[in-house]
Amino acid sequence: MFKKFKGHYSKRKTHKSDRDVMSYEDMPLDDYEQEKTEMSPQAVKKIVLGACIAIAAGLIVFAFANRDKLTWENISNWWTYDVLGNAGHGYPVDIIGSEVSSGNFAVSQGHAVYASDTSFVTLTSSGTEVARLQLTHSNPVMKNNENRFLTYGIGGSSYEISSFDEKLYSGTADNKIYTADIASNGTYCLVTEDTGYLTTLYAYSKNNNRIYKYSFSEYYITSVAVNKDGSGCIATGISSDKGSVVTGVYVLDFSQDKPVSTYTVKGDSVIDCKYLTSDTAVLIGSQASYIVNKGEKNYKTVSYDGKTLSNYCFNTDTSSYTMALSRSGDGRSVALINYNKNGEVLNTINTEHKADSISVYKGTAAILDGNVVYGYNQRGDLLYSANSGTGSKKVVLASDYTAYILSVNQIRFIDLDSVSSSDTAETSKQE
Numbered sequence: 001m002f003k004k005f006k007g008h009y010s011k012r013k014t015h016k017s018d019r020d021v022m023s024y025e026d027m028p029l030d031d032y033e034q035e036k037t038e039m040s041p042q043a044v045k046k047i048v049l050g051a052c053i054a055i056a057a058g059l060i061v062f063a064f065a066n067r068d069k070l071t072w073e074n075i076s077n078w079w080t081y082d083v084l085g086n087a088g089h090g091y092p093v094d095i096i097g098s099e100v101s102s103g104n105f106a107v108s109q110g111h112a113v114y115a116s117d118t119s120f121v122t123l124t125s126s127g128t129e130v131a132r133l134q135l136t137h138s139n140p141v142m143k144n145n146e147n148r149f150l151t152y153g154i155g156g157s158s159y160e161i162s163s164f165d166e167k168l169y170s171g172t173a174d175n176k177i178y179t180a181d182i183a184s185n186g187t188y189c190l191v192t193e194d195t196g197y198l199t200t201l202y203a204y205s206k207n208n209n210r211i212y213k214y215s216f217s218e219y220y221i222t223s224v225a226v227n228k229d230g231s232g233c234i235a236t237g238i239s240s241d242k243g244s245v246v247t248g249v250y251v252l253d254f255s256q257d258k259p260v261s262t263y264t265v266k267g268d269s270v271i272d273c274k275y276l277t278s279d280t281a282v283l284i285g286s287q288a289s290y291i292v293n294k295g296e297k298n299y300k301t302v303s304y305d306g307k308t309l310s311n312y313c314f315n316t317d318t319s320s321y322t323m324a325l326s327r328s329g330d331g332r333s334v335a336l337i338n339y340n341k342n343g344e345v346l347n348t349i350n351t352e353h354k355a356d357s358i359s360v361y362k363g364t365a366a367i368l369d370g371n372v373v374y375g376y377n378q379r380g381d382l383l384y385s386a387n388s389g390t391g392s393k394k395v396v397l398a399s400d401y402t403a404y405i406l407s408v409n410q411i412r413f414i415d416l417d418s419v420s421s422s423d424t425a426e427t428s429k430q431e
Helices: 008-014 029-035 041-065 072-084
Strands: 105-108 111-115 119-123 129-134 140-145 148-153 158-162 167-172 177-182 188-194 197-204 210-216 220-226 232-241 244-253 261-266 270-275 280-285 288-293 300-303 308-315 320-326 334-340 345-350 357-361 364-369 372-376 382-387 392-397 402-407 410-415
Touching (some): 105 140, 105 392, 111 140, 140 177, 148 188, 188 220, 197 220, 220 270, 232 280, 244 288, 261 288, 280 308, 320 357
Antiparallel strands (some): 111 119, 119 129, 177 188, 220 232, 232 244, 244 261, 288 300, 308 320, 320 334, 357 364, 364 372, 372 382, 392 402
16 A cells, blocks of 8 residues: 555665754664663762762752751750651640740740749640650749750749750859849850859859859849850940949950950840850840940940840841831831841841730741731741731741640640731732
8 A cells, every 4th residue: 555665764874964953753763762861870979979969969968057966966856856756736725834934935946935933834836745844943044055955943942954855953152143044055144143242153064063153243144145166255234324224234254253344234134145156146135235245345325225124035047036126106007127146137027916925036037916826027028917816925937837835724836827817918929
Protein backbone atom coordinates (compact mmCIF):
# COMPACT_ATOMS: atom_id res chain seq x y z
CA MET A 1 0.00 0.00 0.00
CA PHE A 2 2.80 2.35 0.88
CA LYS A 3 5.89 2.59 -1.25
CA LYS A 4 9.08 1.75 0.64
CA PHE A 5 12.37 3.52 0.06
CA LYS A 6 15.40 1.52 1.00
CA GLY A 7 18.16 3.43 2.71
CA HIS A 8 15.88 6.37 3.37
CA TYR A 9 17.17 6.98 6.87
CA SER A 10 20.77 6.33 6.01
CA LYS A 11 20.58 8.89 3.25
CA ARG A 12 19.06 11.37 5.64
CA LYS A 13 21.96 10.83 7.97
CA THR A 14 24.56 10.92 5.23
CA HIS A 15 23.37 14.08 3.49
CA LYS A 16 22.94 16.32 6.53
CA SER A 17 23.41 19.42 4.39
CA ASP A 18 19.97 18.85 2.88
CA ARG A 19 18.38 19.53 6.24
CA ASP A 20 20.19 21.23 9.10
CA VAL A 21 17.48 20.59 11.70
CA MET A 22 15.73 17.25 12.11
CA SER A 23 12.94 16.37 14.52
CA TYR A 24 13.08 13.23 16.56
CA GLU A 25 10.10 11.93 14.54
CA ASP A 26 12.32 11.83 11.41
CA MET A 27 14.96 9.67 13.06
CA PRO A 28 14.62 5.93 13.69
CA LEU A 29 14.51 4.93 17.33
CA ASP A 30 17.67 2.85 17.02
CA ASP A 31 19.64 5.77 15.57
CA TYR A 32 18.27 8.15 18.21
CA GLU A 33 19.30 5.85 21.00
CA GLN A 34 22.75 5.53 19.49
CA GLU A 35 23.20 9.30 19.16
CA LYS A 36 21.92 10.42 22.58
CA THR A 37 24.57 11.49 25.07
CA GLU A 38 24.92 9.44 28.23
CA MET A 39 26.35 10.99 31.42
CA SER A 40 29.48 9.27 32.60
CA PRO A 41 29.65 7.84 36.14
CA GLN A 42 32.49 10.24 36.87
CA ALA A 43 30.27 13.23 36.02
CA VAL A 44 27.44 11.90 38.19
CA LYS A 45 29.86 11.50 41.09
CA LYS A 46 31.07 15.07 40.64
CA ILE A 47 27.51 16.43 40.68
CA VAL A 48 26.56 14.43 43.78
CA LEU A 49 29.78 15.47 45.50
CA GLY A 50 29.16 19.12 44.66
CA ALA A 51 25.60 18.95 46.00
CA CYS A 52 26.82 17.32 49.22
CA ILE A 53 29.48 20.01 49.65
CA ALA A 54 26.90 22.77 49.11
CA ILE A 55 24.52 21.21 51.65
CA ALA A 56 27.33 20.70 54.16
CA ALA A 57 28.48 24.31 53.71
CA GLY A 58 24.95 25.55 54.32
CA LEU A 59 24.66 23.45 57.48
CA ILE A 60 28.01 24.74 58.72
CA VAL A 61 26.92 28.37 58.19
CA PHE A 62 23.61 27.69 59.95
CA ALA A 63 25.35 25.92 62.84
CA PHE A 64 27.86 28.76 63.22
CA ALA A 65 25.11 31.39 63.24
CA ASN A 66 23.23 29.41 65.90
CA ARG A 67 26.22 27.92 67.72
CA ASP A 68 25.06 29.22 71.10
CA LYS A 69 21.72 27.40 70.72
CA LEU A 70 22.83 24.11 69.14
CA THR A 71 23.84 22.49 72.39
CA TRP A 72 23.37 18.78 73.03
CA GLU A 73 20.77 19.62 75.69
CA ASN A 74 18.71 21.75 73.30
CA ILE A 75 18.86 19.17 70.52
CA SER A 76 17.92 16.41 72.97
CA ASN A 77 14.93 18.39 74.24
CA TRP A 78 13.76 19.10 70.72
CA TRP A 79 13.96 15.43 69.73
CA THR A 80 12.41 14.12 72.95
CA TYR A 81 9.49 16.49 73.34
CA ASP A 82 8.81 18.00 69.93
CA VAL A 83 9.51 15.02 67.67
CA LEU A 84 8.85 11.92 69.77
CA GLY A 85 6.47 13.41 72.31
CA ASN A 86 4.38 15.75 70.16
CA ALA A 87 1.03 14.19 71.03
CA GLY A 88 -0.56 16.37 73.68
CA HIS A 89 -4.23 17.09 74.22
CA GLY A 90 -3.89 20.47 72.54
CA TYR A 91 -4.57 24.03 73.57
CA PRO A 92 -6.11 25.72 75.46
CA VAL A 93 -4.47 24.36 78.61
CA ASP A 94 -5.70 25.37 82.04
CA ILE A 95 -3.04 26.99 84.23
CA ILE A 96 -1.95 25.31 87.44
CA GLY A 97 -2.40 27.65 90.39
CA SER A 98 -4.59 30.68 90.92
CA GLU A 99 -2.63 33.32 89.02
CA VAL A 100 0.22 33.86 86.53
CA SER A 101 1.57 37.39 86.13
CA SER A 102 2.48 38.58 82.63
CA GLY A 103 6.17 38.72 83.51
CA ASN A 104 6.13 35.05 84.52
CA PHE A 105 5.02 33.76 81.11
CA ALA A 106 7.46 33.11 78.28
CA VAL A 107 7.90 31.08 75.11
CA SER A 108 11.36 29.59 74.66
CA GLN A 109 12.47 27.21 71.90
CA GLY A 110 8.87 26.32 71.09
CA HIS A 111 7.89 25.66 74.72
CA ALA A 112 5.33 27.66 76.70
CA VAL A 113 6.65 28.21 80.21
CA TYR A 114 5.09 29.88 83.23
CA ALA A 115 5.47 30.24 86.98
CA SER A 116 2.28 30.51 89.05
CA ASP A 117 1.84 30.99 92.76
CA THR A 118 2.12 27.20 93.17
CA SER A 119 3.97 25.68 90.20
CA PHE A 120 6.60 26.02 87.50
CA VAL A 121 5.16 24.45 84.31
CA THR A 122 6.52 23.82 80.81
CA LEU A 123 4.39 22.78 77.81
CA THR A 124 5.23 21.54 74.31
CA SER A 125 3.83 23.07 71.13
CA SER A 126 1.01 20.51 71.22
CA GLY A 127 0.05 21.17 74.84
CA THR A 128 1.89 18.25 76.44
CA GLU A 129 2.95 18.98 80.00
CA VAL A 130 6.71 18.43 80.13
CA ALA A 131 7.25 19.39 83.75
CA ARG A 132 5.32 20.60 86.77
CA LEU A 133 7.52 21.63 89.68
CA GLN A 134 6.16 22.85 92.98
CA LEU A 135 6.83 26.42 94.06
CA THR A 136 6.23 27.90 97.48
CA HIS A 137 6.78 31.61 96.72
CA SER A 138 3.88 33.86 97.66
CA ASN A 139 5.03 36.47 95.12
CA PRO A 140 7.01 34.52 92.49
CA VAL A 141 9.26 35.96 89.81
CA MET A 142 10.58 33.99 86.82
CA LYS A 143 13.67 34.93 84.81
CA ASN A 144 14.55 32.91 81.73
CA ASN A 145 17.20 32.61 79.04
CA GLU A 146 16.65 29.82 76.51
CA ASN A 147 16.73 26.54 78.47
CA ARG A 148 17.51 28.04 81.87
CA PHE A 149 14.90 29.35 84.32
CA LEU A 150 15.39 31.07 87.66
CA THR A 151 12.42 31.39 90.00
CA TYR A 152 12.40 33.20 93.33
CA GLY A 153 10.04 35.08 95.60
CA ILE A 154 10.28 38.82 96.19
CA GLY A 155 11.13 39.33 99.83
CA GLY A 156 12.04 35.67 100.26
CA SER A 157 15.43 33.99 100.28
CA SER A 158 14.79 30.69 98.45
CA TYR A 159 15.19 30.17 94.71
CA GLU A 160 15.28 27.42 92.05
CA ILE A 161 17.20 26.78 88.84
CA SER A 162 15.32 24.65 86.29
CA SER A 163 15.51 23.42 82.73
CA PHE A 164 12.49 22.59 80.57
CA ASP A 165 11.96 19.23 82.22
CA GLU A 166 13.59 19.18 85.65
CA LYS A 167 14.67 21.15 88.67
CA LEU A 168 18.45 21.51 88.58
CA TYR A 169 19.07 23.21 91.90
CA SER A 170 17.30 24.64 94.94
CA GLY A 171 19.15 27.26 96.95
CA THR A 172 18.74 29.70 99.79
CA ALA A 173 20.36 33.14 99.90
CA ASP A 174 21.69 34.60 103.13
CA ASN A 175 19.24 37.49 102.91
CA LYS A 176 16.08 38.57 101.11
CA ILE A 177 16.29 38.54 97.29
CA TYR A 178 15.43 41.83 95.55
CA THR A 179 16.13 40.91 91.92
CA ALA A 180 18.01 38.29 89.88
CA ASP A 181 18.87 37.11 86.36
CA ILE A 182 20.31 34.06 84.58
CA ALA A 183 22.34 33.46 81.40
CA SER A 184 21.79 30.61 78.94
CA ASN A 185 25.03 28.93 80.07
CA GLY A 186 23.73 28.68 83.64
CA THR A 187 25.60 31.61 85.22
CA TYR A 188 23.23 33.61 87.43
CA CYS A 189 23.12 36.61 89.76
CA LEU A 190 21.20 37.33 92.95
CA VAL A 191 20.83 40.81 94.41
CA THR A 192 20.00 40.73 98.12
CA GLU A 193 19.77 42.99 101.11
CA ASP A 194 22.89 43.10 103.26
CA THR A 195 23.97 44.34 106.67
CA GLY A 196 26.15 47.41 106.31
CA TYR A 197 25.27 47.95 102.62
CA LEU A 198 22.17 48.92 100.70
CA THR A 199 22.37 45.81 98.51
CA THR A 200 24.88 43.12 97.53
CA LEU A 201 25.19 41.24 94.24
CA TYR A 202 26.33 37.61 94.14
CA ALA A 203 27.22 35.75 90.93
CA TYR A 204 27.24 31.95 90.66
CA SER A 205 28.52 29.50 88.07
CA LYS A 206 26.31 26.84 86.49
CA ASN A 207 27.60 24.51 89.22
CA ASN A 208 26.17 26.92 91.82
CA ASN A 209 29.59 27.96 93.12
CA ARG A 210 29.92 31.63 94.03
CA ILE A 211 32.29 33.36 91.63
CA TYR A 212 31.73 37.05 92.39
CA LYS A 213 30.46 39.49 95.01
CA TYR A 214 29.96 43.24 94.89
CA SER A 215 28.30 45.42 97.54
CA PHE A 216 26.53 48.73 96.84
CA SER A 217 26.59 51.52 99.37
CA GLU A 218 24.96 54.28 97.31
CA TYR A 219 22.06 52.62 95.44
CA TYR A 220 19.31 50.10 96.02
CA ILE A 221 19.76 47.79 93.03
CA THR A 222 16.39 47.18 91.35
CA SER A 223 17.33 45.45 88.08
CA VAL A 224 20.18 43.27 86.85
CA ALA A 225 21.02 41.52 83.58
CA VAL A 226 23.72 38.91 82.97
CA ASN A 227 25.45 39.20 79.58
CA LYS A 228 25.20 36.48 76.94
CA ASP A 229 28.40 34.60 77.76
CA GLY A 230 27.96 34.88 81.51
CA SER A 231 31.19 36.83 82.01
CA GLY A 232 29.60 39.87 83.60
CA CYS A 233 26.43 41.82 84.24
CA ILE A 234 24.87 45.26 84.35
CA ALA A 235 23.06 46.47 87.48
CA THR A 236 20.89 49.54 87.96
CA GLY A 237 19.71 51.09 91.21
CA ILE A 238 17.93 54.15 92.51
CA SER A 239 18.71 56.88 95.00
CA SER A 240 17.64 60.49 95.46
CA ASP A 241 19.38 63.83 95.22
CA LYS A 242 17.55 66.84 96.68
CA GLY A 243 14.21 65.18 96.13
CA SER A 244 14.97 64.12 92.56
CA VAL A 245 15.38 60.48 91.56
CA VAL A 246 18.84 59.35 90.45
CA THR A 247 19.69 56.04 88.79
CA GLY A 248 23.10 54.46 89.20
CA VAL A 249 24.39 52.08 86.52
CA TYR A 250 27.21 49.58 87.09
CA VAL A 251 28.89 47.46 84.41
CA LEU A 252 30.58 44.55 86.19
CA ASP A 253 33.07 41.98 84.94
CA PHE A 254 33.21 38.86 87.10
CA SER A 255 36.98 38.66 86.68
CA GLN A 256 37.57 42.18 88.05
CA ASP A 257 37.04 43.50 91.55
CA LYS A 258 36.08 47.03 90.47
CA PRO A 259 33.30 47.98 88.01
CA VAL A 260 34.31 48.33 84.38
CA SER A 261 32.11 51.45 84.16
CA THR A 262 29.71 53.44 86.32
CA TYR A 263 27.13 55.96 85.14
CA THR A 264 24.55 58.30 86.67
CA VAL A 265 21.17 58.96 85.08
CA LYS A 266 19.49 61.97 86.66
CA GLY A 267 15.75 62.59 86.67
CA ASP A 268 14.77 59.11 85.51
CA SER A 269 14.32 55.66 87.01
CA VAL A 270 15.29 52.47 85.13
CA ILE A 271 12.67 49.73 85.35
CA ASP A 272 14.37 46.99 83.32
CA CYS A 273 17.57 46.13 81.47
CA LYS A 274 18.74 43.51 78.96
CA TYR A 275 21.86 42.64 76.99
CA LEU A 276 21.30 42.73 73.22
CA THR A 277 24.87 41.51 72.60
CA SER A 278 27.62 40.36 74.96
CA ASP A 279 28.84 43.96 75.33
CA THR A 280 25.77 46.11 74.64
CA ALA A 281 22.87 46.53 77.04
CA VAL A 282 19.67 48.58 76.80
CA LEU A 283 18.04 50.16 79.84
CA ILE A 284 14.32 50.95 79.87
CA GLY A 285 13.52 54.11 81.80
CA SER A 286 10.33 56.02 82.47
CA GLN A 287 11.43 58.98 80.32
CA ALA A 288 13.89 57.41 77.86
CA SER A 289 15.84 54.28 76.99
CA TYR A 290 19.61 54.14 77.34
CA ILE A 291 22.29 52.26 75.41
CA VAL A 292 25.34 51.17 77.40
CA ASN A 293 28.40 49.70 75.68
CA LYS A 294 31.04 48.00 77.81
CA GLY A 295 34.14 50.15 78.23
CA GLU A 296 32.68 53.32 76.72
CA LYS A 297 32.86 56.51 78.73
CA ASN A 298 29.29 57.67 78.11
CA TYR A 299 25.91 56.09 77.49
CA LYS A 300 23.44 57.06 74.76
CA THR A 301 20.03 58.50 75.60
CA VAL A 302 17.08 57.65 73.33
CA SER A 303 14.29 60.06 74.27
CA TYR A 304 10.59 59.24 74.18
CA ASP A 305 9.98 62.76 72.83
CA GLY A 306 7.14 63.52 75.21
CA LYS A 307 5.31 60.22 74.60
CA THR A 308 4.27 57.95 77.44
CA LEU A 309 5.86 54.53 77.89
CA SER A 310 3.15 51.95 77.30
CA ASN A 311 5.14 48.74 76.83
CA TYR A 312 8.38 47.33 75.45
CA CYS A 313 9.90 44.15 74.03
CA PHE A 314 13.49 42.89 73.70
CA ASN A 315 14.55 40.85 70.67
CA THR A 316 17.98 39.35 71.31
CA ASP A 317 17.85 37.27 68.10
CA THR A 318 18.07 40.47 66.04
CA SER A 319 19.90 42.57 68.68
CA SER A 320 17.05 45.07 68.72
CA TYR A 321 14.26 46.30 70.96
CA THR A 322 10.81 47.76 70.38
CA MET A 323 9.06 50.46 72.38
CA ALA A 324 5.30 51.04 72.47
CA LEU A 325 4.95 54.76 73.16
CA SER A 326 1.52 56.31 73.60
CA ARG A 327 0.71 59.59 71.88
CA SER A 328 -2.30 60.15 74.17
CA GLY A 329 -2.78 60.23 77.92
CA ASP A 330 -5.05 57.17 78.03
CA GLY A 331 -2.44 54.80 76.63
CA ARG A 332 -4.02 54.57 73.16
CA SER A 333 -2.59 55.60 69.79
CA VAL A 334 0.72 53.87 70.40
CA ALA A 335 3.70 54.20 68.13
CA LEU A 336 5.72 50.99 67.82
CA ILE A 337 9.33 52.07 67.36
CA ASN A 338 11.96 49.45 66.62
CA TYR A 339 15.58 50.31 67.52
CA ASN A 340 18.85 48.56 66.77
CA LYS A 341 21.57 47.96 69.38
CA ASN A 342 22.91 51.49 68.80
CA GLY A 343 19.56 53.11 69.57
CA GLU A 344 18.93 53.99 65.91
CA VAL A 345 15.36 53.78 64.60
CA LEU A 346 14.81 50.85 62.23
CA ASN A 347 11.11 51.45 61.59
CA THR A 348 8.04 53.07 63.15
CA ILE A 349 4.46 51.76 63.13
CA ASN A 350 1.66 54.14 64.14
CA THR A 351 -1.54 52.58 65.50
CA GLU A 352 -4.74 53.73 67.16
CA HIS A 353 -4.67 50.94 69.73
CA LYS A 354 -3.33 50.25 73.20
CA ALA A 355 -0.44 47.90 73.86
CA ASP A 356 -1.42 45.86 76.90
CA SER A 357 1.24 43.47 75.62
CA ILE A 358 3.73 43.56 72.76
CA SER A 359 5.68 40.83 70.97
CA VAL A 360 8.04 40.94 67.99
CA TYR A 361 9.02 38.07 65.71
CA LYS A 362 11.55 38.95 63.00
CA GLY A 363 9.69 41.55 60.92
CA THR A 364 6.26 41.21 62.55
CA ALA A 365 5.09 43.19 65.58
CA ALA A 366 1.93 42.22 67.47
CA ILE A 367 0.13 44.09 70.24
CA LEU A 368 -2.71 43.02 72.51
CA ASP A 369 -5.50 45.54 73.02
CA GLY A 370 -8.04 43.99 75.35
CA ASN A 371 -8.95 40.64 73.79
CA VAL A 372 -7.80 41.47 70.26
CA VAL A 373 -4.34 40.89 68.76
CA TYR A 374 -3.21 43.28 66.01
CA GLY A 375 -0.24 42.34 63.83
CA TYR A 376 1.81 44.63 61.58
CA ASN A 377 4.64 44.20 59.12
CA GLN A 378 7.66 46.49 59.02
CA ARG A 379 5.90 48.94 56.68
CA GLY A 380 3.09 49.36 59.19
CA ASP A 381 0.52 47.41 57.15
CA LEU A 382 -2.13 45.67 59.25
CA LEU A 383 -1.67 41.93 58.73
CA TYR A 384 -4.46 40.69 60.97
CA SER A 385 -6.72 41.46 63.90
CA ALA A 386 -7.67 38.32 65.78
CA ASN A 387 -9.79 37.61 68.83
CA SER A 388 -7.53 36.12 71.51
CA GLY A 389 -10.31 35.11 73.91
CA THR A 390 -11.63 36.55 77.13
CA GLY A 391 -9.27 37.51 79.90
CA SER A 392 -6.20 37.81 77.65
CA LYS A 393 -3.16 39.26 79.44
CA LYS A 394 -0.13 38.64 77.23
CA VAL A 395 0.71 37.71 73.63
CA VAL A 396 3.95 36.03 72.51
CA LEU A 397 4.51 35.41 68.80
CA ALA A 398 5.78 31.94 67.90
CA SER A 399 5.99 32.87 64.20
CA ASP A 400 4.66 35.66 61.99
CA TYR A 401 1.14 34.23 62.13
CA THR A 402 0.98 32.07 65.28
CA ALA A 403 1.00 33.11 68.93
CA TYR A 404 0.67 31.92 72.50
CA ILE A 405 -1.77 33.78 74.70
CA LEU A 406 -1.73 34.00 78.48
CA SER A 407 -5.19 34.57 79.92
CA VAL A 408 -6.37 34.72 83.52
CA ASN A 409 -6.92 30.95 83.61
CA GLN A 410 -5.54 29.41 80.37
CA ILE A 411 -2.62 29.15 77.99
CA ARG A 412 -3.87 29.36 74.40
CA PHE A 413 -2.30 28.84 70.99
CA ILE A 414 -3.89 30.53 67.98
CA ASP A 415 -3.35 30.74 64.25
CA LEU A 416 -3.73 34.47 63.81
CA ASP A 417 -4.23 34.33 60.06
CA SER A 418 -7.02 31.75 60.11
CA VAL A 419 -9.02 33.57 62.79
CA SER A 420 -8.31 37.05 61.49
CA SER A 421 -11.43 39.18 61.16
CA SER A 422 -11.80 40.22 57.53
CA ASP A 423 -13.95 43.23 58.37
CA THR A 424 -11.33 44.80 60.61
CA ALA A 425 -8.03 43.57 59.16
CA GLU A 426 -6.56 44.01 55.73
CA THR A 427 -4.43 40.94 55.25
CA SER A 428 -1.14 41.83 53.60
CA LYS A 429 1.47 39.08 53.51
CA GLN A 430 3.74 40.82 51.06
CA GLU A 431 6.95 42.18 52.55
